[in-house]
Every structure is written in structure tokens, then in C-alpha cells.
Amino acid sequence: MFKKILFFFALSLCTSTLLSQERPIEIVEEAKANRLFLYALNKNEKDLDVIITVEGTNFRQSKSVPRPVRVPAASKALLTNLIVERGKRASYTYTLQVSDSLSRRALRRETESIKIEPKKKxxxxxxxxxxxxxxxxxxxxxxxxxxxxxxxxxxxxxxxxxxxxxxxxxxxxxxxxxxxxxxxxxxxxxxxxxxxxxxxxxx
The missing domain is CATH 3.40.30.10 (Glutaredoxin)
Structure with missing residues (x-):
């Protein structure tokens, strides 16, 4: 488990160090209007389930219990989105739980294929x-x-x-x-x- 403080920018990258995959899941921020979308980049060769828990100030989010999101190998998937308060900048921490023991309860959202580094250049x-x-x-x-x-x-x-x-x-x-x-x-x-x-x- 890993926490990292982030601030609201149009686009930023961060990584978490977890043990269930060869490469850490990367979290990408994308800002649209007053929303901040958090995507997971899975640069591994296997599908993963990812749960993100976000805490912080100057934003609102769903109050429901976070559910795992299926992030297929070599793909990008939306984990959650934050509604940023007008005229403010969101600051938050997040915790990731990543598992290769895939759950039937995992949400399956639209994904985007990404290019990844092979094991050999x-x-x-x-x-x-x-x-x-x-x-x-x-x-x-x-x-x-x-x-x-x-x-x-x-x-x-x-x-x-x-x-x-x-x-x-x-x-x-x-x-x-x-x-x-x-x-x-x-x-x-x-x-x-x-x-x-x-x-x-x-x-």
C-alpha cells in the first residue's frame, strides 16, 4: 500500500509500489471542467483488479464503498472522478489495492489500449x-x-x-x-x- 499527496493539475503522473505485478500501476490525472478523473495505467502482461481510495480537501466524490475495477493488461481504465469545488484546487492522498486474483465483483469499464515496454528492448x-x-x-x-x-x-x-x-x-x-x-x-x-x-x- 502506498500513499502520495497530489495537487490538482491538468495532467500529472504518479506510481505506487505494490507486490502483485512486475510494474507498478500508474495513476494519471485528467481535468475536465470541474472534474478530476483518475485513470490507472496497467503496463503489465496480466489483468489486474485495482481499488483506489481517495481522501483530501476541496472536492467531493461518491460516498459508496470503493469497488475493484478490472484493468486489463496493457490498458488504461477509469478508476474514479472527483468534483472539484469552484475556485479551489483539490489536494488529496490515495491508497491503491492491486490484485491479480481477479474478482467477479470487479467493475468492467471502457478501456483504452496502451503500448508497453517488452521484456527485451x-x-x-x-x-x-x-x-x-x-x-x-x-x-x-x-x-x-x-x-x-x-x-x-x-x-x-x-x-x-x-x-x-x-x-x-x-x-x-x-x-x-x-x-x-x-x-x-x-x-x-x-x-x-x-x-x-x-x-x-x-x-
Whole structure:
């Protein structure tokens, strides 16, 4: 459990340190008119139930007992909203309870997908004659993971920077026709589609 004092701004971020997930749930404030909406960002690979309890001054909120809100993996979901008193600035503390033991009582609200960091940093190098790169890029764009892509046609100097990694290999960088994928700095030339990439990420 973790408490943090926050003040009313148009947008701010804070994190809580909890033990039921690899990455802390982040709380994002969004102000609209006289309301302050508090959203949870779940940057983990699993669904979580989140309960937020808010205390403070210069605002009103529902008096009902807080219920868990289901926040799916790699998503953003509304937890609660505060009605800020006219001409004042809300100050409050909040307590989060996070569980991966999912409850049938958890509220299921509209969610928004977000991009998250994979377990291994993904950098994609795209050769000029790559035949499967466009498909892989399209899947990455639609998927949940953050990644970086570089095309040799746009940054030819990268080919020279990567060439030493192939110096003792039977594979020649100028002949590569598949994506060159860097996972935490380790280069792969046999990952041709999204499923293969996910398999390597999960190893």
C-alpha cells in the first residue's frame, strides 16, 4: 500500500509500489471542467483488479464503498472522478489495492489500449530487399509493445555499424533479406514474423 499527496493539475503522473505485478500501476490525472478523473495505467502482461481510495480537501466524490475495477493488461481504465469545488484546487492522498486474483465483483469499464515496454528492448533494422518486414512492422504497430525501427535506405550508416557483428558469421549483412531484430542488443536474422518475435521475447 502506498500513499502520495497530489495537487490538482491538468495532467500529472504518479506510481505506487505494490507486490502483485512486475510494474507498478500508474495513476494519471485528467481535468475536465470541474472534474478530476483518475485513470490507472496497467503496463503489465496480466489483468489486474485495482481499488483506489481517495481522501483530501476541496472536492467531493461518491460516498459508496470503493469497488475493484478490472484493468486489463496493457490498458488504461477509469478508476474514479472527483468534483472539484469552484475556485479551489483539490489536494488529496490515495491508497491503491492491486490484485491479480481477479474478482467477479470487479467493475468492467471502457478501456483504452496502451503500448508497453517488452521484456527485451526491440529494435528492428530493415534491409532494402526485406520481403517480410512490412508485415512484421504492421503487426508491431497493432500490438502492445513499444519498439524502434530503422531502415537502411534512410540510415545507410547503420549497416556499417552492424557489419562487425556479422564478421565471423556465414551470413553477410548485404545479403540479408529478412528483418534484423535486436533484442536487448542480441541480433537475430531468423525472426521473420510476429509469432516468432513473441516466442523469442518470452524465452
Amino acid at each position: 526491440v529494435i528492428l533494422y530493415i534491409p532494402d530487399n526485406c520481403t517480410s518486414c512490412d508485415s512484421l512492422v504492421a503487426k508491431l504497430d497493432k500490438g502492445r509493445y513499444l519498439y524502434t525501427a530503422h531502415r537502411f535506405s534512410e540510415k545507410p550508416e547503420l549497416k556499417g555499424q552492424l557489419a562487425p557483428a556479422f564478421s565471423n558469421s556465414s551470413v553477410k549483412i548485404d545479403a540479408v533479406a529478412t528483418p534484423i531484430v535486436s533484442l536487448n542488443g542480441v541480433l537475430h536474422v531468423k525472426i521473420e514474423d510476429y509469432d516468432q518475435l513473441l516466442e523469442e521475447l518470452n524465452k
